[in-house]
Amino acid sequence: MDPLEDVLSLLRTRSHLSAGLTAGGQWSVRFEPPTGVKFNTLRRGYCWLEVEKVDGPIALAPGDCYLLTRPLPFTLRSDPPGPEIDAHTIFARAEDGMARTGTGDDVLLIGGRFTFGEPGHELLLAGLPPVIHVPAGTPHAETVEWALTVIEQELTSRPAASSLVAEHLAVVMLIHVMRLYLTREPREASGLLTGLAEPAVRAALTSLHTDPAHPWTVAELARAGAVSRSTLAARFKETMGQGPIEYLTRWRIQLAAQRLRESDETLSAIARHTGYGSESAMSTAFKRVTGVSPSVYRRGHSGSPASD
The missing domain is CATH 2.60.120 (Jelly Rolls)
Known part of the structure; x- marks a missing residue:
């Protein structure tokens, strides 16, 4: 992806x-x-x-x-x-x-x-x-x-x-x-576009987006980019402003939020689809990132289906 x-x-x-x-x-x-x-x-x-x-x-x-x-x-x-x-x-x-x-x-x-x-x-x-x-x-x-x-x-x-x-x-x-x-010269800024310009980070991002539910480790992501674990961790932090596992958590929460808005799946099913072993594990991560629980988030977006 x-x-x-x-x-x-x-x-x-x-x-x-x-x-x-x-x-x-x-x-x-x-x-x-x-x-x-x-x-x-x-x-x-x-x-x-x-x-x-x-x-x-x-x-x-x-x-x-x-x-x-x-x-x-x-x-x-x-x-x-x-x-x-x-x-x-x-x-x-x-x-x-x-x-x-x-x-x-x-x-x-x-x-x-x-x-x-x-x-x-x-x-x-x-x-x-x-x-x-x-x-x-x-x-x-x-x-x-x-x-x-x-x-x-x-x-x-x-x-x-x-x-x-x-x-x-x-x-x-x-x-x-x-x-x-x-395509421009390396910049001091950090973010998705900056990360995509760095080959090893781009390889890690592609892996994360291809299979976000996989229990990724930094070592696995480093192998995808043909660099060492420490090199990937440093380059990812420098270009993205956060570590690879932190980015994965935030991306999973965005995917979970999309399912909460656009489907009637149970929280347990959403947790499985987004790489969490249990509903409680997803709920803890979701509230840490968004500030609200998945149930509260779903109620707040119940009138905003994707077709709106």
Whole structure:
């Protein structure tokens, strides 16, 4: 099982496209902290992105895109900027899927956000920087550019089912941006994407996701990555921010939570499917990770089936 695909599927990743933004002259638009992962792509013109708590502005050129992985306020602006306007005011006046600010239309941005239908998205986002900037024309960016171009075409020409096509393409874009992130130089950050870039850790993660109910030991996982036990433990901790058995516990709890939400299986059956020898052992681990017992969790999600 591919760990990235596994996590994206479990979280029921969805895209939500917003109105586009055209701008010209001197302008500045202030956005509130986004819900989920925000993305934008600059299809025409040049502008600057400023994100609160991130050092320095980021210059955006045609074809560039970016992801905001934290709920931080941000500003898009010209250089020099115009008077700052709240984004809600501009987008409330959007017509035909397009908001406008400044004078002229030499700048065009399209974008939206990704949300996750289930808890546990920290598995995906942990360790990522607040902003992932993908400049146009960089190596391996061709597929991202293709997806963005087709999204723009769908939103501009509005053929049948255009919104659905564009939203699915946005998820494709997200996956490719994350793949691009995996190809970059080693980073100090930790998390799933950082771990997948380290061969021995990736081998261990693949083993854990292929058979999470197996009673894995660090020694077994080290053999899968062709390294020593101590080497795997050190690399896993460095790249993932936690040990392999701790990660396995958290992943098992995410799988158990999914079964609690989406099935009427007994707690004993769920415990067996997720690698716990007894209902009490799973309940203890579940409460330690989530803060509530499996029974309380199930009652709290009884009205939220997977088909919602």
